[in-house]
Amino acid sequence: xxxxxxxxxxxxxxxxxxxxxxxxxxxxxxxxxxxLLVCTAGLVGFTAVxxxxxxxxxxxxxxxxxxxNALDFVVAQFGPLTQTGAVRVGQIAGLANSRLTTTPSSDxxxxxxxxxxxxxxxxxFLTWTRATVGGQVFARFAPTRLPLIGALLLxxxxxLLQLHHVARSIERQRRLAHDQSxxxxxxxLANRLAFELxxxxxxxxxxxxxxxxxxxxxxxxxxxxxxxxxxxxVLRAVGQRLKPLLQPGDLLARLGGDEFVLLACPARGAxxxxxxxxxxxxxxxxxxxxxxxxxxxxxxxxxxxxxGADLPVASVLAAADAALYRAKRVPGSCVRFADQAPExxxxxxxxxx
Numbered sequence: 001x002x003x004x005x006x007x008x009x010x011x012x013x014x015x016x017x018x019x020x021x022x023x024x025x026x027x028x029x030x031x032x033x034x035x036l037l038v039c040t041a042g043l044v045g046f047t048a049v050x051x052x053x054x055x056x057x058x059x060x061x062x063x064x065x066x067x068x069n070a071l072d073f074v075v076a077q078f079g080p081l082t083q084t085g086a087v088r089v090g091q092i093a094g095l096a097n098s099r100l101t102t103t104p105s106s107d108x109x110x111x112x113x114x115x116x117x118x119x120x121x122x123x124x125f126l127t128w129t130r131a132t133v134g135g136q137v138f139a140r141f142a143p144t145r146l147p148l149i150g151a152l153l154l155x156x157x158x159x160l161l162q163l164h165h166v167a168r169s170i171e172r173q174r175r176l177a178h179d180q181s182x183x184x185x186x187x188x189l190a191n192r193l194a195f196e197l198x199x200x201x202x203x204x205x206x207x208x209x210x211x212x213x214x215x216x217x218x219x220x221x222x223x224x225x226x227x228x229x230x231x232x233x234v235l236r237a238v239g240q241r242l243k244p245l246l247q248p249g250d251l252l253a254r255l256g257g258d259e260f261v262l263l264a265c266p267a268r269g270a271x272x273x274x275x276x277x278x279x280x281x282x283x284x285x286x287x288x289x290x291x292x293x294x295x296x297x298x299x300x301x302x303x304x305x306x307x308g309a310d311l312p313v314a315s316v317l318a319a320a321d322a323a324l325y326r327a328k329r330v331p332g333s334c335v336r337f338a339d340q341a342p343e344x345x346x347x348x349x350x351x352x353x
Contacts, residue, residue: 055134066093081120190253208267217298
């Protein structure tokens with residue numbers, strides 16, 4: 001049963017629990033505790049009413065028995081029942097306001113015993129007021145106990161609600177920190193960590209992908225001539241121009257400085273990769289507007305393509321970086337594909353510019 005409950009909450013206690021799963025389980029447990037508290041409060045109230053009724057019913061059965069025995073005793077000693085005899089029956093049986101009546105009573109607080117032949121006048125009744133012991137106990141303790149129980153339950157609910165709020169706040173902060181640790185603050189793109197995690201995941205899953213490594217030309221001149229604010233505008237503009245080229249599954253990241261990387265997944269293939277490279281060059285062809293004046297920055301690009309083998313990300317990036325280094329030795333915007341594979345050679349699809 002415990003295993004079924006944990007599975008319902010989304011938690012397998014035999015498996016490692018990550019932070020996301022743990023926070024979800026905590027939230028569900030808190031909600032379940034609140035529901036259980038409400039159900040407990042309802043059950044306590046229902047039980048109190050049932051106990052009160054049971055006590056009253058048991059007491060009423062005892063009253064009828066005592067009334068019948070006392071009636072038989074008084075009739076045997078003094079003859080047919082009279083008003084005086086009815087009072088005497090009440091004293092013997094412990095009945096409140098016992099009396100002799102001639103009509104049936106419709107009052108729910110009264111009880112009656114019909115007099116049989118020889119016990120009294122035909123059609124007469126021994127009538128008395130029911131003793132509601134359970135109701136009296138309830139009326140005595142409920143005004144103080146029930147508000148106290150309700151207040152305690154309310155306090156417990158407030159504590160749980162506050163705990164749930166704190167748990168949600170912690171989860172929001174954790175998610176925010178998680179996202180910020182994978183986002184470049186300047187450009188809003190993914191950062192090196194996000195790129196490496198994505199590439200490692202694809203490599204482990206043997207999903208082919210392409211890596212396009214960018215380095216801006218003349219970026220140092222922009223910083224020196226127009227200041228770092230202009231350089232920051234250039235970096236943001238590069239990200240904005242390259243973003244429209246992404247397809248679902250692709251990732252554009254800033255590795256640091258003026259270095260960017262585009263991870264294309266799944267791999268485009270020879271023609272698709274060539275088209276993507278040309279689109280990137282075209283996107284960077286126009287001058288970038290800064291606060292000072294438009295500036296023209298070129299881009300050197302190194303490209304490497306994985307065939308889905310479980311290769312370290314550093315090796316993929318190193319191959320693209322080597323191609324980028326060759327591209328930067330050529331004046332103007334230039335692209336070079338990886339032309340030297342790390343061991344084993346079959347792990348790389350080789351391209352030449």
